[in-house]
Amino acid sequence: MPRIFAYIVHKGGVADDSAAELAAAAQKIDAAQSPAAVVTGWGPDLDAVCESLRASFGEVWKIANEALAYPNAELVRKALVSVLPSGSIVLAPHSHFGTDLSPGLSIKMNAAYVPDVLDIETADGAALKLIRQEFGGQVSAHVRCDISTGAVITIRPGAFKPVQSAPAGGTVVDKSAAVGALTCGRRYLETIAPETGDVDITKYPVLVSIGRGIQEQDNVGIAQDLADALGAAVSCSRPVVDAKWMEKSRQVGSSGQTVKPKVYLACGISGSFQHLAGIKGNPFIVAINKNRNAPIFRVADVGIAADILAFLPELTAKIRQS
């Protein structure tokens, strides 16, 4: 079995939640191995992250380079190619950064590439049998990945539960010297934060969230009425923002806000993983959707197969009465 490396995303000196998930995934591939974490960056933040990873990884490969102070996937890829042994298995989160980095990385390392993996069924020295989804999560598929020349695998956020294990007591190995001068054809300029909207959905314990099922802008009021009756806020999924029915600041999801409410009403939302990725903290999820097969019903606590345009006003009316 090739050596397994986990690429760790971090911010402000703290490793991303995906670090523990990658460790769990590595465990599933090869329980006998203690995977190595590989971290790129610069300065005290990088050091802090590496230190914190020693508990879950046998080795922490640190790549410190001023050019990597901001994680530019193009530069990170070059660094990794210089450092990682060929034939390795590299794990990364299937996130904005991970998908930017990994396909190209697999080519440069001449490795196989399997993105957005939900589970690892079997693993031997020659191949892995993985589980992915297609068609927006409506069907699953078994995928066979030949790892004879290594593999780059991105992991679906939240798919692998972190495993509790004894501290690995890993060591930090500085691999910075192996990386030469880092330049590339893409240069980071700045990050523009989204405009704060009128409502900060992250502050609400109860959210009435709407998706494509709301059908048109005029119907958003139906959700607002329910939210008013509940003392909640209205949030939404990506298609609603794309259609310009609500502002971006109301979007819950991997490219929107991350929320941690107590109660989450998913109304007319199909339940794509990008949307669910924005819901943390295991809230009580109620899903209302016309389509009984919508993926949202797999993750919701309670489900109602109904047309939200008819159901929500009834719910609102009843709540107002009581």
Added chain:
Amino acid sequence: MEILVCARRVPDTSENEIEMNGAGDDIERDDLVYSVNEPDNYAVEEALEIVERTGGTVTVVTVGGDDDEEILRREMAMGAKNGVLLSDDDFNGADGRGIATILAAFVKRGHYDLILTGVQAEDGAAQVGGMLAAMLDYPFASLVNAIEVQHGKLKISREIEGGSKEINEIDLPCVLSIQTGINEPRYVGMRGIRQVASIPIPTFGAADLGVDGDAGPAAAKVKRMDYFTPPLGKGAEMLEGSTEAIVDSLIGLLKAKGGLN
């Protein structure tokens, strides 16, 4: 600018559910309608808007068979000057890397300033763009939601977590994967498609591209073995009955969970 857009024909799943077929080995394809992958359509629109500002032409390419020509014609009806089909029996069963190999071989035959792909297709892999760039040694950026043309380079915005935008500068030639919502694609109707119905679409095979054996099923390292619907497991507890009864149950649950004050 000469812009190449890599597009793909996919089943249209917006309104209809994907189901397993009777034999249990594939999805039910009988009633599927196909169209161009939505992010690819946004990419073509973006390419057209860029050449409207800077001059040049847009070429749309796809890897597939005769059935896939229809999306090339649709994008040509939209305004792309050229459509190219890369087709060979050997290409069936190519994995993502194989597709990228085929496309890279095509790119090397011409000269393109900018190559666009849609961010991902129905398989959710989001891989071809990044692989293509690495094979060509072009800079790459994914999830692009704004493009400004400058001299010899582009200023682009990438979509990142929390709705923030990451602004980058990227040298030409480069590869970008385009996110939906970057623009408002123009409408293409039956009439437009009819008007391009008889324009010949050049087709290139494995030998023309020089990829014999490098891209087909033999070279594929990743193979999808089947489709299945996972056992539902616990899933949601479905509330049934009259609407009134459901509303009452729900209100009870909301009260218990702290959703109702």
Added chain:
Amino acid sequence: MVEAIESPSQATYWFIQGRVLFWIINLLGSACFAYIVAKRTVPLIRGQRDIRFDRPFIRLGRLLQYWFGQWRHPRYLTAGVLHILFFAGFIVLVIHTVALLALGTSAHATATGGLYGAISDYAATVVFFCMMVAIVRRILKPARYAVPARYGKAHTADAIFLLALIAVLMAADSLFEASRAAGHEPLAVMSLPWMLQGALAAAPLAVLANLCLGAYLVHELTFFFLLCYRPFGIQFHVETSLFTVFFAKLDRGTVKPVRWGVPDEQLDQVKSFGVKTFEDFTWKHMLDFYSCADCGRCSDQCPANAVGRPLSPRFLTIKARDYCFQHFPVWGKANNGHPLIGGIYSEDEIWSCTTCGACEAECPLLVEYIDKIVDLRRGMVDDGKVPQSLQKPLKALESRGNPFGKMEKKRADWLKAKDFQATCDVKILNGGHNTDTLYFVDSITSYDDRIQAIGRATAQILNRSGEDFGILGAAEKDSGHDVRRFGEETLFMALREHNTEAIKASGVQRIVTSDPHAYNALKHDYKDVPPVEHISELIARKVHAGDIKLKEVEDVNNVYAYHDPCYLGRHNGVYDAPRQVLDAIPGLKRVEMRRSRDRSFCCGGGGLALFYEPKEDQRMGVKRVQMAAEAGANVIVTACPFCMVNMEDAIKVTGMEGKMTAIDLTELVEKQMR
């Protein structure tokens, strides 16, 4: 002896003999007018073809009814009566005026006298006082004359100027008559000339002579000034109205072809579809722009305008007319070619129209709007400028034959409702049957969860009243009615071709539908299909014949108001059948809403209009349910699935649940059938 005042032709005006002066004025004035009219004709010559010379006798009949008979004018009573009066006055004064012009050029010409002269005097009086009233109205300004800021400044000053000039013309004529008659000729009692004659009774001859000759000159100059000025504004309708009404559209309910004279099979050769620049309009549409009298009645009735959408039919015309005046000027070279969309029109403005036809039903000059809107939409579709909200349903219509994107094979699933299937067996026609009647269901009734109930109610009614009928099932595609009216002609033709073949293959003799949009399409847009009836017509017939018996209403406290769907009522004249059906239900209390029949207020639109997201202050449906409430009703009855969607939507949005319900005529009849 009383000296007669010399004729203007003999008099001397500042060293010129009258005859010469007035020959010059007449010739110059006429030449000027001819030149202006010739220049105004230039864009019409460059415009697209329009076939308007067919069925001349029918056209003549309509000319008599609408132009000569001023048929539409009394719909706004005050303005209508005023206009009828001074229009009649003008007609009467035609000969009189010509004679008056001749008077200045020849010593032998005489003014009109006798009975006709007296009638002319009264006519001039009536016109004069009408002008006074009209000027006052322009100052007090009924709401519909107002010009919203975005359309420029008010038209009041110009209107008053023209009205005043006509008054001056009448006054000059009357003064001329009065001063000439002066004391010895009796004039028509109580007419304006008579009053002036009275006022001038004591005037010396010299004064009278000067007044007479002066009045004549003023009359001449005013006449020719008006003649040459009219083509520069809304008053041009004085000349063009006759032609506009004569050439008005005869075929209700259908839309003009993409190009007159180009059959469908040759459309592929047409380079550009629709109206993109001004010259893409047909000559008749350009004539419409000239003929608009700026009365504002169309916009006053327009539901889109009433809810604050950016559409105002009146200004659609006025802006086009102003564009034409500017770019095809009387003095100077024509310069055309500017795109209208993005220029004088915005995209939203043109998409806002629901094609309800209220504007066309109101216009006294029979100006056409729907064809122009459809043509402008065709242009936008051709250029790819379709709002994203409409692209999705259009794409679904192309790939699935319905705007919802649902699967074709599920089109007849509405039959499978539990209670329904047991009691009503509906045949799916596949060419083998010898079934009499086709129930054309169309998309919304087939696929929408709520509206399927209308389909089932209709099927029950047909079944229980002994109709031998079937449906096309999965072979049916959307009728394409609104696809066409939203400018996607090619897709419409494909849908029409498919459905026509399916209908022919089924071998039916008649078609019935519960969807007025499908009804209108099958009746007017489709060719070679069997005759089609709306379900309300069928029910009315059967009730009358005793084949359907209706029982007493259960809740006697309900008050019902019938809402006329645009495509059943206004476009197809079916107003009475649904009312007869309602009135045949014993104990049913029915009231009429403030706007009913051909003044019905559109629910918000059907077909693709349901998908378009307009910028508006309020929904049309909301205004309509409020009208129902105002009329004292608590149940609004519709006969159209789209009206149902919009009414129920509006009831929810205004929180009127419990106070107002909507029910389809078929649902009501099924409930009440014995």
